[in-house]
Amino acid sequence: MEGIFCKEQKQTGKHLFDNQRKYLQESCMRLRNERYKFAISQDFPKRYIRILKPIQAHSNEEYSQEKYLYIARKLPFQSESANSFMHNLDEIIKKTYHEEGRHDQHCHRIHIKNPPTTDFCKAPKGLPIDFYDVCWFNEKLPSQQRNLADVGTIAFLRDATKSLEFKHEDEKMGNKRFTDRSWDEATK
8 A cells, every 4th residue: 555655646646557557468468368379279370370479469458438348459560451450350250259159258349440549559579571550660760670570571461351361372372482472562
């Protein structure tokens, strides 16, 4: 109790802010675990599993009291392709659980057009270059760009809404062949 009092004396509302931050971290960890386990169980390509592994690659959720659901927050460094990939993955998980007759354990979240930006803005390192937002990535220094992204690989199809359908012939390729084939389109 004394620690809470000291925190509040230094900065008003610090204890509440810390509790909300801790809740968001746990929520993000839960979301990551759910997506990652699903991808492993469904034998997703390694390039997708590699994207789902770091916790920072997943959006946070903000609970809306009036709507009784979670709103997915925007990651400033994540590209539109990565956002649509994550959204498609959530829909596939929901559909799979429904078809298998399993109870949907994850919380109900919606994706809105202009979501609020997350409080956790640390970008994951070592992901394919098309995971990162082009404008955000180009603002970085060249040395930061090399340390941040794996600039030699591509993960998503040109139309990311078709990722995870596994009907596209490029989805069946290995990482190197996929990168070689889609490099020119992805780096325009």
